[in-house]
Amino acid sequence: MGAAPAVVLLSGGLDSATVLAIAREEGFATHALSFDYGQRHDRELDSARRVAQALGAARHLVLRLDLRAIGGSALTADIPVPQGRTVEAMGAGIPVTYVPARNTIFLSHAMAWAEVLECQDIFIGVNALDYSGYPDCRLEFIEAFERLGNLATRAGVEGRTRLRIHAPLIRLTKAEIVARGAALGVDYGLTWSCYAPRPDGLACGRCDSCLLRAKGFRAADLRDPVPSAP
Numbered sequence: 334m335g336a337a338p339a340v341v342l343l344s345g346g347l348d349s350a351t352v353l354a355i356a357r358e359e360g361f362a363t364h365a366l367s368f369d370y371g372q373r374h375d376r377e378l379d380s381a382r383r384v385a386q387a388l389g390a391a392r393h394l395v396l397r398l399d400l401r402a403i404g405g406s407a408l409t410a411d412i413p414v415p416q417g418r419t420v421e422a423m424g425a426g427i428p429v430t431y432v433p434a435r436n437t438i439f440l441s442h443a444m445a446w447a448e449v450l451e452c453q454d455i456f457i458g459v460n461a462l463d464y465s466g467y468p469d470c471r472l473e474f475i476e477a478f479e480r481l482g483n484l485a486t487r488a489g490v491e492g493r494t495r496l497r498i499h500a501p502l503i504r505l506t507k508a509e510i511v512a513r514g515a516a517l518g519v520d521y522g523l524t525w526s527c528y529a530p531r532p533d534g535l536a537c538g539r540c541d542s543c544l545l546r547a548k549g550f551r552a553a554d555l556r557d558p559v560p561s562a563p
């Protein structure tokens with residue numbers, strides 16, 4: 334018998350790349366799932382493709398899903414991305430980069446694919462420590478979704494599979510995530526975190542995602558292979 338399949342949500346960022354490496358390390362045949370959801374730039378999808386290949390995903394599915402038609406976020410509508418915020422400010426409220434119900438939408442698709450694959454394990458790179466205050470990155474949300482998954486699917490109701498949502502980064506700092514991924518051989522040079530790349534292609538260095546990433550590499554005492562604007 335081959336390795337058990339797992340569906341891994343893969344954005345192309347640092348966290349999800351680390352999670353893909355963890356799922357592989359745990360012996361799963363990884364089925365990476367990314368979304369072309371109308372995000373402002375397709376840089377992160379290119380990264381997702383490269384990361385999936387580099388980390389030996391058995392399959393990589395990119396689903397199209399036009400969240401721009403819904404909007405409501407700086408990542409899917411013409412709303413400026415906040416720049417230069419402190420980590421304290423990031424923790425103080427839910428910013429405009431929040432995409433309405435994004436992780437619920439993504440996990441729902443992951444759950445559907447998992448049911449077809451007869452797979453009971455879904456991995457997601459949410460993190461509740463060094464994050465932007467998104468409500469769908471909290472442990473309570475993940476636990477609630479796992480319950481929902483077991484009520485919502487034929488596989489769950491017939492008792493053939495018991496869905497588990499793995500969120501291995503949930504209690505890690507960004508530095509711990511980077512250190513873990515580096516130990517597992519993740520090439521962070523393939524990943525992309527910036528919400529607002531500059532016209533010259535560099536990461537902006539000032540959005541929440543860039544700042545959290547920089548903080549992680551600094552605290553882990555590692556160099557970020559992806560250059561950002563000075």
Ligand SMILES: [Zn+2]
Pocket residue numbers: 526527528529530536537538539540541542543544
């Ligand atoms: Zn940025």
